[in-house]
Amino acid sequence: MIVGDIDRAVEHLRRGMTVVIPTETVYGLGADAANPTAVRRIFAIKGRPVSHPLIVHLESSGRLESWAEKIPPIAARLAERFWPGPLTLVLPRRPGVLTEVTGGQSTVAVRVPDHPVALSLLKAFGGGIAAPSANRFGHLSPTSSRDVYEEFGESAGMILEGGPCSFGVESTIVGFQENVPVILRPGAISSGTLEAFLGMRVLRSDSKDSSLRVPGSSLSHYAPETPLEVLPEEELGQRTLYLAARSRRVGILCRTVRPERFDREGLTPFSMPGDADGYARVLYAVLHFFDRAGVERILVEAPPRTAEWEAVNDRLGRAALLRIGKEYPEPSREESLR
Ligand code: AMP
Ligand code: MG
Numbered sequence: 001m002i003v004g005d006i007d008r009a010v011e012h013l014r015r016g017m018t019v020v021i022p023t024e025t026v027y028g029l030g031a032d033a034a035n036p037t038a039v040r041r042i043f044a045i046k047g048r049p050v051s052h053p054l055i056v057h058l059e060s061s062g063r064l065e066s067w068a069e070k071i072p073p074i075a076a077r078l079a080e081r082f083w084p085g086p087l088t089l090v091l092p093r094r095p096g097v098l099t100e101v102t103g104g105q106s107t108v109a110v111r112v113p114d115h116p117v118a119l120s121l122l123k124a125f126g127g128g129i130a131a132p133s134a135n136r137f138g139h140l141s142p143t144s145s146r147d148v149y150e151e152f153g154e155s156a157g158m159i160l161e162g163g164p165c166s167f168g169v170e171s172t173i174v175g176f177q178e179n180v181p182v183i184l185r186p187g188a189i190s191s192g193t194l195e196a197f198l199g200m201r202v203l204r205s206d207s208k209d210s211s212l213r214v215p216g217s218s219l220s221h222y223a224p225e226t227p228l229e230v231l232p233e234e235e236l237g238q239r240t241l242y243l244a245a246r247s248r249r250v251g252i253l254c255r256t257v258r259p260e261r262f263d264r265e266g267l268t269p270f271s272m273p274g275d276a277d278g279y280a281r282v283l284y285a286v287l288h289f290f291d292r293a294g295v296e297r298i299l300v301e302a303p304p305r306t307a308e309w310e311a312v313n314d315r316l317g318r319a320a321l322l323r324i325g326k327e328y329p330e331p332s333r334e335e336s337l338r
Pocket of ligand 2: 132141337
Protein backbone atom coordinates (compact mmCIF):
# COMPACT_ATOMS: atom_id res chain seq x y z
CA MET A 1 0.00 0.00 0.00
CA ILE A 2 1.36 3.44 -0.93
CA VAL A 3 0.90 5.43 2.25
CA GLY A 4 1.90 9.02 1.79
CA ASP A 5 2.15 12.31 3.58
CA ILE A 6 0.41 15.60 2.87
CA ASP A 7 3.21 17.08 0.72
CA ARG A 8 3.36 14.07 -1.57
CA ALA A 9 -0.43 13.97 -1.73
CA VAL A 10 -0.52 17.60 -2.89
CA GLU A 11 2.09 16.78 -5.53
CA HIS A 12 -0.05 13.85 -6.73
CA LEU A 13 -3.14 16.06 -6.93
CA ARG A 14 -1.26 18.75 -8.88
CA ARG A 15 -0.10 16.10 -11.34
CA GLY A 16 -3.69 15.00 -11.90
CA MET A 17 -3.47 11.77 -9.94
CA THR A 18 -5.92 10.41 -7.39
CA VAL A 19 -5.36 10.33 -3.63
CA VAL A 20 -7.38 8.34 -1.09
CA ILE A 21 -8.54 10.69 1.64
CA PRO A 22 -9.82 9.87 5.11
CA THR A 23 -12.90 11.83 6.17
CA GLU A 24 -15.22 11.60 9.17
CA THR A 25 -17.89 9.89 7.02
CA VAL A 26 -16.10 7.35 4.76
CA TYR A 27 -12.81 7.26 2.83
CA GLY A 28 -12.92 9.21 -0.44
CA LEU A 29 -11.17 8.81 -3.78
CA GLY A 30 -10.03 12.37 -4.40
CA ALA A 31 -8.74 14.33 -7.37
CA ASP A 32 -8.30 17.98 -8.35
CA ALA A 33 -11.88 19.16 -8.99
CA ALA A 34 -10.60 21.70 -11.54
CA ASN A 35 -8.74 19.15 -13.67
CA PRO A 36 -11.03 17.24 -16.07
CA THR A 37 -8.51 14.47 -16.74
CA ALA A 38 -8.00 13.91 -13.02
CA VAL A 39 -11.76 13.81 -12.39
CA ARG A 40 -12.27 11.33 -15.24
CA ARG A 41 -9.70 9.12 -13.55
CA ILE A 42 -11.99 8.81 -10.52
CA PHE A 43 -14.83 7.52 -12.70
CA ALA A 44 -12.53 5.05 -14.45
CA ILE A 45 -11.11 3.65 -11.21
CA LYS A 46 -14.55 3.28 -9.61
CA GLY A 47 -16.37 2.08 -12.69
CA ARG A 48 -18.89 4.82 -11.93
CA PRO A 49 -21.32 6.07 -14.60
CA VAL A 50 -20.22 9.57 -15.68
CA SER A 51 -23.71 10.97 -15.11
CA HIS A 52 -23.30 10.56 -11.32
CA PRO A 53 -22.04 13.89 -9.97
CA LEU A 54 -19.28 14.15 -7.36
CA ILE A 55 -19.03 16.08 -4.12
CA VAL A 56 -16.42 18.86 -4.09
CA HIS A 57 -14.57 19.08 -0.78
CA LEU A 58 -13.42 22.51 0.38
CA GLU A 59 -11.11 23.74 3.09
CA SER A 60 -13.68 26.16 4.53
CA SER A 61 -16.95 27.89 3.69
CA GLY A 62 -14.79 30.87 2.62
CA ARG A 63 -14.08 28.93 -0.59
CA LEU A 64 -17.73 28.42 -1.41
CA GLU A 65 -18.04 31.44 -3.71
CA SER A 66 -15.53 29.91 -6.15
CA TRP A 67 -17.88 26.99 -6.75
CA ALA A 68 -21.45 28.10 -6.08
CA GLU A 69 -23.56 31.20 -6.59
CA LYS A 70 -27.01 32.47 -5.58
CA ILE A 71 -26.57 30.69 -2.27
CA PRO A 72 -29.91 30.55 -0.43
CA PRO A 73 -29.74 32.15 3.06
CA ILE A 74 -30.77 28.84 4.63
CA ALA A 75 -27.83 27.14 2.94
CA ALA A 76 -25.48 29.75 4.38
CA ARG A 77 -26.92 29.12 7.86
CA LEU A 78 -26.49 25.38 7.48
CA ALA A 79 -22.89 25.80 6.32
CA GLU A 80 -22.15 28.09 9.24
CA ARG A 81 -23.60 25.63 11.75
CA PHE A 82 -22.54 22.23 10.37
CA TRP A 83 -19.21 22.81 8.59
CA PRO A 84 -16.75 21.31 8.96
CA GLY A 85 -19.03 18.28 9.16
CA PRO A 86 -21.01 15.53 7.41
CA LEU A 87 -23.43 17.80 5.54
CA THR A 88 -23.29 18.23 1.74
CA LEU A 89 -25.08 21.20 0.16
CA VAL A 90 -26.29 21.12 -3.45
CA LEU A 91 -26.16 24.68 -4.78
CA PRO A 92 -26.34 26.50 -8.13
CA ARG A 93 -22.90 26.08 -9.68
CA ARG A 94 -20.55 28.80 -10.84
CA PRO A 95 -20.20 28.82 -14.65
CA GLY A 96 -16.63 27.46 -14.66
CA VAL A 97 -17.35 24.30 -12.64
CA LEU A 98 -16.50 21.21 -14.69
CA THR A 99 -19.25 19.14 -16.30
CA GLU A 100 -17.25 16.08 -15.23
CA VAL A 101 -17.89 17.08 -11.61
CA THR A 102 -21.56 18.07 -11.87
CA GLY A 103 -22.68 15.32 -14.21
CA GLY A 104 -23.86 18.08 -16.54
CA GLN A 105 -26.24 19.60 -13.98
CA SER A 106 -26.72 23.25 -13.13
CA THR A 107 -25.87 22.50 -9.49
CA VAL A 108 -22.74 21.48 -7.62
CA ALA A 109 -22.48 19.48 -4.38
CA VAL A 110 -20.01 20.86 -1.81
CA ARG A 111 -18.91 20.16 1.74
CA VAL A 112 -16.14 20.87 4.24
CA PRO A 113 -15.09 17.57 5.83
CA ASP A 114 -14.32 17.38 9.56
CA HIS A 115 -11.15 15.34 9.56
CA PRO A 116 -7.69 16.69 10.43
CA VAL A 117 -5.95 14.85 7.57
CA ALA A 118 -8.52 15.90 4.95
CA LEU A 119 -8.43 19.49 6.19
CA SER A 120 -4.61 19.63 6.17
CA LEU A 121 -4.60 18.32 2.63
CA LEU A 122 -7.25 20.79 1.45
CA LYS A 123 -5.38 23.64 3.08
CA ALA A 124 -2.04 22.66 1.53
CA PHE A 125 -3.62 22.01 -1.87
CA GLY A 126 -5.68 25.19 -1.93
CA GLY A 127 -8.28 24.06 -4.47
CA GLY A 128 -11.38 21.88 -4.33
CA ILE A 129 -11.05 18.10 -4.21
CA ALA A 130 -13.75 16.07 -5.93
CA ALA A 131 -14.17 12.82 -4.03
CA PRO A 132 -16.77 10.08 -4.06
CA SER A 133 -16.45 7.15 -1.70
CA ALA A 134 -13.35 5.05 -2.41
CA ASN A 135 -15.06 1.86 -3.53
CA ARG A 136 -16.11 0.30 -6.80
CA PHE A 137 -19.47 1.50 -8.07
CA GLY A 138 -22.33 -0.06 -6.09
CA HIS A 139 -20.12 -1.60 -3.41
CA LEU A 140 -19.89 -0.85 0.30
CA SER A 141 -18.18 2.38 1.26
CA PRO A 142 -14.81 2.02 3.02
CA THR A 143 -14.50 3.13 6.65
CA SER A 144 -10.80 2.26 7.01
CA SER A 145 -7.70 2.42 4.81
CA ARG A 146 -7.64 -1.38 4.83
CA ASP A 147 -11.10 -1.48 3.22
CA VAL A 148 -9.80 0.74 0.42
CA TYR A 149 -6.70 -1.33 -0.11
CA GLU A 150 -8.68 -4.57 -0.20
CA GLU A 151 -11.00 -3.06 -2.80
CA PHE A 152 -8.42 -1.47 -5.10
CA GLY A 153 -4.92 -2.63 -4.20
CA GLU A 154 -2.49 -0.12 -5.70
CA SER A 155 -4.90 1.12 -8.37
CA ALA A 156 -6.51 3.87 -6.27
CA GLY A 157 -3.15 5.63 -5.98
CA MET A 158 -1.71 7.02 -2.80
CA ILE A 159 -3.60 6.38 0.43
CA LEU A 160 -3.54 8.88 3.30
CA GLU A 161 -4.00 7.04 6.59
CA GLY A 162 -6.56 8.64 8.87
CA GLY A 163 -7.76 5.87 11.19
CA PRO A 164 -11.31 4.52 11.29
CA CYS A 165 -14.04 6.98 10.22
CA SER A 166 -15.85 8.52 13.18
CA PHE A 167 -19.33 8.60 11.54
CA GLY A 168 -18.97 5.61 9.25
CA VAL A 169 -21.92 6.55 7.03
CA GLU A 170 -22.01 9.04 4.14
CA SER A 171 -22.88 12.72 4.52
CA THR A 172 -26.44 13.98 4.54
CA ILE A 173 -27.07 15.69 1.16
CA VAL A 174 -29.38 18.71 1.18
CA GLY A 175 -30.66 20.56 -1.88
CA PHE A 176 -33.01 23.54 -2.07
CA GLN A 177 -36.37 23.90 -3.72
CA GLU A 178 -37.17 27.60 -3.70
CA ASN A 179 -36.01 28.21 -0.15
CA VAL A 180 -37.07 24.90 1.30
CA PRO A 181 -34.34 22.42 2.21
CA VAL A 182 -34.79 18.94 0.72
CA ILE A 183 -32.85 15.89 1.91
CA LEU A 184 -31.49 14.19 -1.21
CA ARG A 185 -29.74 11.48 0.76
CA PRO A 186 -30.19 10.75 4.47
CA GLY A 187 -26.85 10.58 6.24
CA ALA A 188 -24.76 11.30 9.29
CA ILE A 189 -26.88 14.32 10.31
CA SER A 190 -30.53 13.37 10.85
CA SER A 191 -33.51 15.31 9.49
CA GLY A 192 -34.55 15.89 13.13
CA THR A 193 -31.26 17.66 13.85
CA LEU A 194 -31.65 19.84 10.75
CA GLU A 195 -35.29 20.67 11.56
CA ALA A 196 -34.49 21.51 15.18
CA PHE A 197 -31.73 23.88 14.07
CA LEU A 198 -33.71 25.56 11.27
CA GLY A 199 -37.03 25.59 13.09
CA MET A 200 -38.78 24.42 9.92
CA ARG A 201 -39.81 21.27 8.13
CA VAL A 202 -37.26 19.67 5.85
CA LEU A 203 -38.58 17.74 2.83
CA ARG A 204 -37.36 14.37 1.57
CA SER A 205 -36.60 14.07 -2.14
CA ASP A 206 -38.73 10.90 -2.33
CA SER A 207 -41.79 12.74 -0.98
CA LYS A 208 -44.49 13.92 -3.38
CA ASP A 209 -43.87 17.57 -2.44
CA SER A 210 -40.32 17.49 -3.74
CA SER A 211 -39.43 18.17 -7.35
CA LEU A 212 -35.72 17.57 -6.71
CA ARG A 213 -34.29 14.25 -7.71
CA VAL A 214 -30.96 12.66 -6.95
CA PRO A 215 -28.93 11.72 -10.00
CA GLY A 216 -27.23 8.39 -9.64
CA SER A 217 -28.91 7.37 -6.45
CA SER A 218 -29.62 3.87 -7.67
CA LEU A 219 -31.40 1.61 -5.27
CA SER A 220 -28.67 -0.98 -5.43
CA HIS A 221 -26.01 1.20 -3.82
CA TYR A 222 -24.11 0.49 -0.64
CA ALA A 223 -24.38 -3.28 -0.92
CA PRO A 224 -22.24 -6.06 0.52
CA GLU A 225 -21.37 -9.01 -1.74
CA THR A 226 -23.40 -11.31 0.48
CA PRO A 227 -27.20 -11.27 0.10
CA LEU A 228 -28.77 -9.48 3.03
CA GLU A 229 -32.23 -9.56 4.57
CA VAL A 230 -33.75 -7.19 7.12
CA LEU A 231 -36.28 -8.87 9.41
CA PRO A 232 -38.44 -7.83 12.35
CA GLU A 233 -37.15 -9.12 15.67
CA GLU A 234 -39.90 -11.74 15.97
CA GLU A 235 -38.98 -13.37 12.62
CA LEU A 236 -35.23 -13.37 13.08
CA GLY A 237 -35.00 -16.62 15.05
CA GLN A 238 -37.17 -18.65 12.71
CA ARG A 239 -35.46 -17.41 9.57
CA THR A 240 -32.05 -18.15 11.05
CA LEU A 241 -33.09 -21.70 11.94
CA TYR A 242 -34.50 -22.20 8.46
CA LEU A 243 -31.23 -21.21 6.83
CA ALA A 244 -29.11 -23.09 9.37
CA ALA A 245 -31.11 -26.27 8.69
CA ARG A 246 -30.05 -25.93 5.05
CA SER A 247 -26.47 -25.63 6.29
CA ARG A 248 -26.03 -22.06 5.16
CA ARG A 249 -23.42 -19.99 6.93
CA VAL A 250 -25.24 -17.01 8.34
CA GLY A 251 -24.07 -13.71 9.79
CA ILE A 252 -26.57 -11.99 12.05
CA LEU A 253 -26.73 -8.34 13.12
CA CYS A 254 -28.60 -8.42 16.43
CA ARG A 255 -29.84 -5.29 18.10
CA THR A 256 -32.19 -6.28 20.90
CA VAL A 257 -32.06 -10.04 20.34
CA ARG A 258 -29.38 -11.67 22.47
CA PRO A 259 -26.58 -13.15 20.34
CA GLU A 260 -26.39 -16.19 22.66
CA ARG A 261 -29.62 -17.37 21.03
CA PHE A 262 -27.58 -18.14 17.94
CA ASP A 263 -24.85 -20.16 19.59
CA ARG A 264 -24.70 -22.84 16.94
CA GLU A 265 -22.29 -24.04 14.26
CA GLY A 266 -22.45 -21.97 11.07
CA LEU A 267 -24.03 -18.95 12.75
CA THR A 268 -22.07 -15.79 13.50
CA PRO A 269 -24.16 -13.41 15.59
CA PHE A 270 -22.91 -9.89 16.13
CA SER A 271 -24.27 -7.59 18.81
CA MET A 272 -24.77 -4.13 17.26
CA PRO A 273 -24.79 -0.87 19.25
CA GLY A 274 -28.24 0.10 20.51
CA ASP A 275 -27.98 3.75 19.45
CA ALA A 276 -28.27 4.94 15.84
CA ASP A 277 -24.93 6.79 15.72
CA GLY A 278 -23.02 3.87 17.19
CA TYR A 279 -24.79 1.47 14.83
CA ALA A 280 -23.98 3.60 11.76
CA ARG A 281 -20.34 3.89 12.81
CA VAL A 282 -19.74 0.13 12.70
CA LEU A 283 -22.31 -0.97 10.08
CA TYR A 284 -20.04 -1.02 7.00
CA ALA A 285 -17.19 -2.54 8.99
CA VAL A 286 -19.44 -5.41 10.11
CA LEU A 287 -20.78 -5.95 6.56
CA HIS A 288 -17.21 -5.92 5.21
CA PHE A 289 -16.29 -8.44 7.90
CA PHE A 290 -19.09 -10.80 6.87
CA ASP A 291 -18.17 -10.47 3.19
CA ARG A 292 -14.60 -11.47 4.00
CA ALA A 293 -15.67 -14.24 6.37
CA GLY A 294 -17.55 -15.86 3.48
CA VAL A 295 -20.98 -16.18 5.10
CA GLU A 296 -23.73 -17.00 2.58
CA ARG A 297 -26.43 -14.80 4.03
CA ILE A 298 -26.59 -11.78 6.31
CA LEU A 299 -29.70 -11.37 8.48
CA VAL A 300 -30.36 -8.02 10.11
CA GLU A 301 -32.74 -7.38 12.99
CA ALA A 302 -34.70 -4.36 11.75
CA PRO A 303 -33.87 -1.11 13.56
CA PRO A 304 -36.67 1.24 14.70
CA ARG A 305 -38.27 3.42 11.97
CA THR A 306 -37.66 6.71 13.81
CA ALA A 307 -35.92 9.77 12.28
CA GLU A 308 -32.59 9.17 13.98
CA TRP A 309 -32.36 5.75 12.32
CA GLU A 310 -33.17 7.02 8.80
CA ALA A 311 -29.62 6.83 7.42
CA VAL A 312 -29.14 3.29 8.76
CA ASN A 313 -32.53 2.18 7.42
CA ASP A 314 -31.80 3.79 4.05
CA ARG A 315 -28.49 1.93 3.64
CA LEU A 316 -29.89 -1.38 4.91
CA GLY A 317 -32.83 -1.03 2.53
CA ARG A 318 -30.53 -0.53 -0.45
CA ALA A 319 -28.21 -3.35 0.63
CA ALA A 320 -31.18 -5.71 0.98
CA LEU A 321 -32.99 -4.83 -2.23
CA LEU A 322 -30.25 -5.79 -4.57
CA ARG A 323 -30.27 -9.53 -4.88
CA ILE A 324 -32.99 -11.12 -2.83
CA GLY A 325 -35.59 -12.59 -5.10
CA LYS A 326 -33.50 -11.90 -8.19
CA GLU A 327 -30.14 -13.57 -8.41
CA TYR A 328 -30.91 -15.68 -5.35
CA PRO A 329 -34.54 -16.78 -5.66
CA GLU A 330 -36.02 -17.64 -2.34
CA PRO A 331 -38.54 -20.29 -1.34
CA SER A 332 -42.01 -18.88 -0.83
CA ARG A 333 -42.77 -17.43 2.56
CA GLU A 334 -45.10 -20.28 3.51
CA GLU A 335 -42.41 -22.77 2.63
CA SER A 336 -39.78 -20.94 4.61
CA LEU A 337 -41.96 -20.88 7.73
CA ARG A 338 -42.74 -24.58 7.68
P1 AMP B 1 -20.73 9.61 -3.16
O1 AMP B 1 -19.66 10.61 -3.35
O2 AMP B 1 -20.40 8.26 -3.67
O3 AMP B 1 -21.23 9.64 -1.76
O4 AMP B 1 -21.93 10.13 -4.06
C1 AMP B 1 -22.20 11.47 -4.13
C2 AMP B 1 -23.67 11.67 -4.34
O5 AMP B 1 -23.92 13.06 -4.27
C3 AMP B 1 -24.15 11.27 -5.72
O6 AMP B 1 -24.59 9.94 -5.76
C4 AMP B 1 -25.29 12.22 -5.98
O7 AMP B 1 -26.49 11.60 -5.67
C5 AMP B 1 -25.07 13.38 -5.02
N1 AMP B 1 -24.82 14.60 -5.78
C6 AMP B 1 -23.63 15.10 -6.15
N2 AMP B 1 -23.79 16.22 -6.87
C7 AMP B 1 -25.10 16.44 -6.96
C8 AMP B 1 -25.90 17.44 -7.58
N3 AMP B 1 -25.36 18.44 -8.28
N4 AMP B 1 -27.24 17.35 -7.46
C9 AMP B 1 -27.78 16.35 -6.75
N5 AMP B 1 -27.08 15.37 -6.14
C10 AMP B 1 -25.77 15.42 -6.25
MG1 MG C 1 -20.41 6.12 -2.91
